[in-house]
Structures are given as structure tokens and as C-alpha cells.
Amino acid sequence: MKKVYGTASEALEGVLHDGMFIAAGGFGLxxxxxxxxxxxxxxxxxxxxxxxxxxxxxxF
Structure with a gap:
């Protein structure tokens, strides 16, 4: 990982676009x-x- 962002919004800036596919992890609650x-x-x-x-x- 080359950069640490202060917020999730900062990390996603310029990355998201309409119609895209996103895979997100998680583990239980x-x-x-x-x-x-x-x-x-x-x-x-x-x-x-x-x-x-x-x-x-x-x-949720």
C-alpha cells in the first residue's frame, strides 16, 4: 500500500463512476x-x- 488516506471519501475520490462493479469484504457484524x-x-x-x-x- 503506497498511500494512507484520512477518510474513505478521500480514498474513493476520482475512483467511483456510475455502473461500476464493487466487491467489498467484511466479516460478520x-x-x-x-x-x-x-x-x-x-x-x-x-x-x-x-x-x-x-x-x-x-x-442497517
Whole structure:
């Protein structure tokens, strides 16, 4: 890893585009990538396909 970002939004800047496929990891309730999910949501990117082994729980 060459660079450490202060926030998930900074790390995703200029990377996201409409219609892209995103694979996100996680591990049970303790490994939900909350900051990543929020940053993607806040970016306003549309028509995403997201694959995850456990990206969240019901009503999260």
C-alpha cells in the first residue's frame, strides 16, 4: 500500500463512476465496512453492482 488516506471519501475520490462493479469484504457484524458503504452512498454514484460476503445486516 503506497498511500494512507484520512477518510474513505478521500480514498474513493476520482475512483467511483456510475455502473461500476464493487466487491467489498467484511466479516460478520464486527467487520461491516461502514465507512466504505457511507462514502459510496454519499458520493452519489448510481447503478452500482455490489458483491460482498457480508456487507451489512437487515435494516442497517
Amino acid at each position: 464486527c467487520g461491516i465496512p461502514e465507512l466504505l458503504i457511507a462514502a459510496i452512498r454519499d458520493a452519489g454514484t448510481k447503478d452500482l453492482t455490489v458483491a460482498s460476503n457480508n456487507c451489512g445486516i437487515d435494516d
